[in-house]
Amino acid sequence: MGRTGGGNPRTYSVKPSDYKLLEEVGYGASATVYRAIYLPFNEVVAIKCLDLDRCNSNLDDVRREAQTMSLIDHPNVVRAYCSFVVERNLWVVMPFMAEGSCLHLMKIAYPDGFEEAAIGSILKETLKALDYLHRQGHIHRDVKAGNILLDTNGFVKLADFGVSACMFDTGDRQRSRNTFVGTPCWMAPEVLQPGSGYNSKADIWSFGITALELAHGHAPFSKYPPMKVLLMTIQNAPPGLDYDRDKSCDQSFKEMVAMCLVKDQTKRPTAEKLLKHSFFKNAKPPELSVKKLFAELPPLWNRVKALQLKDAAQLALKRMPSAEQEALSQSEYQRGVSAWNFDLEDLKAQASLVRDDDDDLQEMHEEDEKLRSIFLEKDAPHSQSIQGKLNSNCEILCEGQSSGDKLLQGECLNNKGKILECDVQESGFQEKTGLKKNGSLTEATTSTIEKEMVMPRTRTPVKVRQTYSGPLMPGAVLTHSASERGRLSERSENDKPLTEKVISEVRRTPSFSGPLMLPNRASANSLSAPIKSSGGFRDSLDDKSKANLVQIKGRFSVTSENLDLVKDIPLSTVQRRSSQGSPLRKSASVGDWIFDSKQLPVNQSPKELNNSIIPASLLMPHLQNLFQQTSIQQDLIMNLLSSLQSTEVVDAAAQNGKLPPLPRSPENNGSVIFWYHGSLIPLCYALGWIDAWKVLIYILALIVYVIQQAETAASERERLLLMRISELQTRMNSLTDELTAEKLKYIQLQQQLIAVSSQDENGDRGEGVSEN
Numbered sequence: 001m002g003r004t005g006g007g008n009p010r011t012y013s014v015k016p017s018d019y020k021l022l023e024e025v026g027y028g029a030s031a032t033v034y035r036a037i038y039l040p041f042n043e044v045v046a047i048k049c050l051d052l053d054r055c056n057s058n059l060d061d062v063r064r065e066a067q068t069m070s071l072i073d074h075p076n077v078v079r080a081y082c083s084f085v086v087e088r089n090l091w092v093v094m095p096f097m098a099e100g101s102c103l104h105l106m107k108i109a110y111p112d113g114f115e116e117a118a119i120g121s122i123l124k125e126t127l128k129a130l131d132y133l134h135r136q137g138h139i140h141r142d143v144k145a146g147n148i149l150l151d152t153n154g155f156v157k158l159a160d161f162g163v164s165a166c167m168f169d170t171g172d173r174q175r176s177r178n179t180f181v182g183t184p185c186w187m188a189p190e191v192l193q194p195g196s197g198y199n200s201k202a203d204i205w206s207f208g209i210t211a212l213e214l215a216h217g218h219a220p221f222s223k224y225p226p227m228k229v230l231l232m233t234i235q236n237a238p239p240g241l242d243y244d245r246d247k248s249c250d251q252s253f254k255e256m257v258a259m260c261l262v263k264d265q266t267k268r269p270t271a272e273k274l275l276k277h278s279f280f281k282n283a284k285p286p287e288l289s290v291k292k293l294f295a296e297l298p299p300l301w302n303r304v305k306a307l308q309l310k311d312a313a314q315l316a317l318k319r320m321p322s323a324e325q326e327a328l329s330q331s332e333y334q335r336g337v338s339a340w341n342f343d344l345e346d347l348k349a350q351a352s353l354v355r356d357d358d359d360d361l362q363e364m365h366e367e368d369e370k371l372r373s374i375f376l377e378k379d380a381p382h383s384q385s386i387q388g389k390l391n392s393n394c395e396i397l398c399e400g401q402s403s404g405d406k407l408l409q410g411e412c413l414n415n416k417g418k419i420l421e422c423d424v425q426e427s428g429f430q431e432k433t434g435l436k437k438n439g440s441l442t443e444a445t446t447s448t449i450e451k452e453m454v455m456p457r458t459r460t461p462v463k464v465r466q467t468y469s470g471p472l473m474p475g476a477v478l479t480h481s482a483s484e485r486g487r488l489s490e491r492s493e494n495d496k497p498l499t500e501k502v503i504s505e506v507r508r509t510p511s512f513s514g515p516l517m518l519p520n521r522a523s524a525n526s527l528s529a530p531i532k533s534s535g536g537f538r539d540s541l542d543d544k545s546k547a548n549l550v551q552i553k554g555r556f557s558v559t560s561e562n563l564d565l566v567k568d569i570p571l572s573t574v575q576r577r578s579s580q581g582s583p584l585r586k587s588a589s590v591g592d593w594i595f596d597s598k599q600l601p602v603n604q605s606p607k608e609l610n611n612s613i614i615p616a617s618l619l620m621p622h623l624q625n626l627f628q629q630t631s632i633q634q635d636l637i638m639n640l641l642s643s644l645q646s647t648e649v650v651d652a653a654a655q656n657g658k659l660p661p662l663p664r665s666p667e668n669n670g671s672v673i674f675w676y677h678g679s680l681i682p683l684c685y686a687l688g689w690i691d692a693w694k695v696l697i698y699i700l701a702l703i704v705y706v707i708q709q710a711e712t713a714a715s716e717r718e719r720l721l722l723m724r725i726s727e728l729q730t731r732m733n734s735l736t737d738e739l740t741a742e743k744l745k746y747i748q749l750q751q752q753l754i755a756v757s758s759q760d761e762n763g764d765r766g767e768g769v770s771e772n
């Protein structure tokens with residue numbers, strides 16, 4: 001079923017042996033993309049391998065669609081040169097876009113999004129593609145940063161239209177699917193609402209969402225589970241560029257996005273009309289604004305590998321979900337969710353089952369910023385001193401050291417330097433990247449790749465937010481098993497470096513991510529829901545904390561030497577608590593959490609444990625338990641920090657009004673402590689368990705310390721509130737007095753009025769009598 005692309009004078013054969021598959025350069029929900037050589041022309045091409053087993057269409061439909069698609073020919077649309085079946089896969093041969101997708105680029109180097117000039121160029125080229133497709137009577141239906149590809153000249157092409165799309169759509173993407181393969185973040189409200197009907201304006205909505213994605217580094221609502229996104233898209237006001245972080249955006253940009261994100265599809269402009277918008281009139285040619293985005297980056301396949309390792313590490317961070325959530329996920333997976341034929345009420349009910357503490361994602365990001373600024377600005381001297389301590393002899397730690405993932409844990413901890421080699425020649429690395437040590441180390445993965453890697457160019461130095469999303473795939477999406485891959489790429493599993501095996505393993509790991517499932521592997525092709533612990537898409541506070549202030553799960557520059565952290569603990573706190581028996585106790589103000597001292601080896605103090613040789617098998621369960629406890633405590637601390645943060649409001653009120661400001665010293669700022677805390681978890685690993693007990697005691701002491709501070713702050717707030725109440729009461733009393741006085745006056749005036757009017761009447765009567 002071969003075909004040649006329209007307008008291309010060259011003919012590409014449909015013999016698999018004419019193609020040599022090279023590196024993997026991308027993967028999405030439905031396919032893996034390889035760089036390849038077309039041997040007859042010795043030309044580099046890209047081959048997208050789609051799994052036919054997952055195809056909802058029959059081959060005739062695909063063939064028909066392929067014929068239609070051969071007419072597609074536009075400089076901004078990636079076309080397929082030809083397509084043919086190889087075993088159970090459909091190979092789609094296309095031009096190789098050497099810089100990959102915008103999403104890849106953001107994930108690797110621009111986690112906070114691109115600069116506006118580049119966005120303008122990328123969007124304009126994408127819009128030209130849409131204009132063309134719409135004129136031809138097509139709807140793309142999957143416009144997003146992951147489908148906007150770039151080549152070395154900065155040229156922009158819209159991908160994923162044609163055979164690959166029809167594979168799962170047969171021309172009507174909405175009704176042919178029985179599983180939710182799309183990504184609801186980009187979907188227009190009318191597309192999500194069954195029966196409402198949609199047209200090419202749905203692409204304009206997705207285009208607007210893509211604009212936000214390029215500006216922020218992630219799509220709106222991307223942290224939420226799919227069903228929640230779905231409901232938010234339908235129920236909430238449309239997202240836009242109207243938050244604090246968007247202040248610097250040009251007015252025309254904001255306006256253009258607002259025009260696209262109108263819920264009433266009839267009020268959205270056509271692509272043609274939108275192209276005339278002033279935002280696009282001023283857009284620079286992509287050679288000028290886009291090309292420079294990847295000027296210093298390593299080759300695409302190395303970036304992709306780094307991303308895969310990072311995803312693998314992220315996946316390893318998952319904790320096992322609770323039985324309840326797992327059951328929910330499983331049942332959802334079993335019955336499959338039709339994206340297009342769902343019962344909204346049913347979805348609402350399911351969405352309510354997904355644990356999600358915060359309904360306001362937009363504000364969440366700004367809250368993150370606030371927290372971060374507390375850390376960065378208000379306690380700058382303190383934080384700097386901490387950072388100074390942590391940064392010397394910097395060592396980048398592995399991600400993925402979840403106690404739950406034995407594979408990665410083993411590799412990272414025991415074979416460090418061998419599997420997920422995490423140490424980086426820091427000075428050279430920094431020279432190359434120009435980043436500060438406290439910058440986002442989110443891309444730290446393997447030494448081989450990392451040495452070539454360019455670090456994310458964050459707009460702000462410490463921002464480490466990273467969000468992941470995913471097309472909504474059933475749990476068993478990963479049909480490219482390691483062996484299949486091996487066959488496709490003509491490489492045997494045994495020849496693969498161990499890192500690839502790690503990735504393959506991780507890809508096969510099932511995903512327990514809520515009612516609509518995440519892809520088994522963290523898709524590098526779509527951003528949004530992070531791989532969650534507890535089986536949900538977000539862990540309420542956990543997410544918030546991860547988002548900005550602290551990257552909790554590793555990725556820190558820390559010192560493995562010269563660290564006498566225990567020295568810094570308020571020792572009195574430790575002693576007081578430990579004298580009560582268990583290091584941590586139930587605290588009324590923060591909820592129930594108990595450090596399970598029963599699980600500690602009996603008759604051994606932490607110090608003894610530290611000095612004696614204890615088999616790892618004995619220590620591991622305890623440490624795992626402690627880490628679990630720690631993450632629960634971490635959530636609680638974040639709760640406390642949020643309440644501490646809210647005291648700022650009272651402070652502000654105090655400054656405006658009559659109340660004295662809250663006492664606050666640099667030492668009692670929870671965020672700094674929490675930063676310590678977040679850094680110390682990976683530090684335990686860095687110290688190779690030897691000093692783990694010391695560190696754990698330190699963590700516990702810090703927790704106690706934070707709680708004490710929070711309690712102090714809470715009682716202070718209580719006192720201030722009481723003062724305020726009594727002040728209000730006094731004011732109310734005086735106002736009541738005033739009111740009474742006014743009432744009296746009013747009564748007197750009424751009486752005077754009556755007296756005057758009766759006098760007048762008497763006078764009138766007297767005159768009448770005298771006249772008579």
Ligand SMILES: Nc1ncnc2c1ncn2[C@@H]1O[C@H](COP(=O)(O)OP(=O)(O)OP(=O)(O)O)[C@@H](O)[C@H]1O
Binds near residue numbers: 048098160
């Ligand atoms: N022609 C190409 N040249 C270079 N890289 C490509 C090419 N086509 C796709 N890729 C890379 O592969 C990734 C996955 O491709 P694609 O989006 O087509 O897969 P998919 O399974 O359809 O994904 P999804 O369903 O999530 O959109 C892209 O994000 C991009 O990074």
